[in-house]
Amino acid sequence: MTAALTIAFVPGVSPAKWARVWRERFPEVELRLRPIGADEVDDALGGEADMVFARVPVSEAHRAIPLWTETAVVAMPKDSPLADLDEIDLAEADVHVVDAGPVPADVDAALDLVEANVGVAVLPQSLFRAASRKDLVARTLVGSPGTQIVLAWRDEDTSDSTEEFIGVVRGRTANSSRGQDQSGGADPDDGTAPRPPRGGKATAGNTKSAAKKAATKGTSGKTGAGKAGRGRVQRGMKGKPKRGSKGNR
Structure with missing residues (x-):
């Protein structure tokens, strides 16, 4: 060799x-x-x-x-009404998308906009983890092939x-x-190993209820799963x- x-x-x-x-x-x-x-x-x-x-x-x-x-995720601020949910359907969620992915041309710039509460961004779970944004969380994107x-x-x-x-x-x-x-x-080591699933999916009908839950329930980032x-x-x-x-x- x-x-x-x-x-x-x-x-x-x-x-x-x-x-x-x-x-x-x-x-x-x-x-x-x-x-x-x-x-x-x-x-x-x-x-x-x-x-x-x-x-x-x-x-x-x-x-x-x-x-x-890789799993596609939606990055959002920790205090977002959607952060209490497990999965996000952007077609049904009332939210502005600053970058629809699948891979932002400039990940840092896209996440800067998310941190500024301009909207949410779609990106691979591994890139979100690598960015280490403590004020943001990620939720699985519904219907994405990754x-x-x-x-x-x-x-x-x-x-x-x-x-x-x-x-x-x-x-x-x-x-x-x-x-x-x-x-x-x-x-x-990438955080792409399978993890247990969580709760519900974001829809037009449950976004408001999620906002109420977020007032009393703490939120944290989700690791997602790679296939x-x-x-x-x-x-x-x-x-x-x-x-x-x-x-x-």
Whole structure:
């Protein structure tokens, strides 16, 4: 295998669990982790990154394995009348949406507007957690398919090391073959592991009653749940963003 493997990852995605497994299993191959912006996937793969954890869409010029689906949530102030509810249906809730997602172009700017009581914003649960806004809470968005996380790489970067890393992410054990991959899964460090469900759904009829409850009942953030699943290697994932230029390795 190669002497080093560079893995890049977009905001809200942490490869920490797989990095620990890799370093225990392949200590002779250095694993380098590199955070990148959401719009830097192509540039990273054209440069020093061997593989990237990214959200779809991913260029069809790359190979990609679907890993899990992030839960879409609605961010709102803690004192919002909707904060006492478990699920939010924006089609029925009387509220201004400052960013309908699925991923805001500028997460911090969108959450700044939410903190200023301008409205609510839709984003992946992992990005909300990463923002660490103590005055905001998040509730599951009804009817949203969520956002899919994939592991992407270029054909020319395929190697024994990349194949072994795919196995680590898919849950392959040290003694199993490449044909015995387990289901992919969300990293519990991200807060995307399944959590127990809560109460009701926001509708036009129950928003007022929620406001009354909020006066006496404390509220807190909800973690949400990501859907994990095994995926086959595919060409890109629903989209063809502009591909970055190749950099030096």
